[in-house]
Amino acid sequence: MIYMDNHATTRVDPAVLAEMLPWLSERWGNPSSGAHALGWDAQEAVGEARARVAALLSARPEEIIFTSGATESNNLALKG
Secondary structure, X not given: OOOOOOOOOOOOOHHHHHXXXXXXXXXXXXXXXXXXXXXXXXXXXXXXXXXXXXXHHOOOHHHOOOOOOXXXXXXXXXXX
C-alpha cells in the first residue's frame, strides 16, 4: 500500500515507538510538575532530549525550544 495522507496522520517509526513506549505507559509524568518523582523524571528526560537535539544541530541546549505545535512555533518565530 502507498499511503499518501501523511499530512493528516503518519505512521510512527518503530524505533520512535520503542523509545516513546515507556513514556506512554510507565513514565508519564508532566515535566512542568516539579513536585513529584514522575515530574522530575520527565524534566530530566526533556533536558536530555534538548541536549541530544542540540548536539545533532551543533547548537547549545539553551537554543533548543520545544513547542506544543505549529501555531506556537509560528508565533514564536514571528513575534519572538
